[in-house]
Amino acid sequence: MSSMKSILIFLILSIKILSQDLSFPDIDYHPKNFEEAIAQLDVLYPDSIKEQIAEIDENEFLKNTHFTTGRFIRNEWLYDRFLGFNIGDSDLREQLLEMGIPTNDDMSSLILRTYYRHLTNQDLKVEEQIIDIQNYYFNSNK
Secondary structure, three states: OHHHHHHHHHHHHHHHHHOOOOOOOOOOOOOOOOOHHHHHHHHHOHHHHHHHHHHOOOHHHHHOOOOHHHHHHHHOOOOEEEOOOEEEEOOOOOOOHHOOOOOOOHHHHHHHHHHOOOHHOOOOOOOHHHHHHHHHHHHOOO
């Protein structure tokens, strides 16, 4: 699949997710932990998009979803909100911080990478992903 075509698919998907009717019960659901976040993405992505995701490689999926689904995760799932204002960290964000994930970008990337591996029936290797993230920061501070 061409890179341009996959970018278009993810733009359409993002518009679809973000413009869904708010009466749809799952769009307002905020996962309380990492496992629920993976399960919630499985609910939000329609089967037709899941099939298209499975056709591209992991890095392309992450690149194409960072500013779409990733932004949705960072803005909607990582903070508790009241009247549109962040009033504190969500349970999900607190869990990810406890797991050693330092930034919101890394948190959304961990969720998206794990979801991709779940969808494509790969070993999730969550602990290895966390170590890779931590090593990035350790090595960049030398």
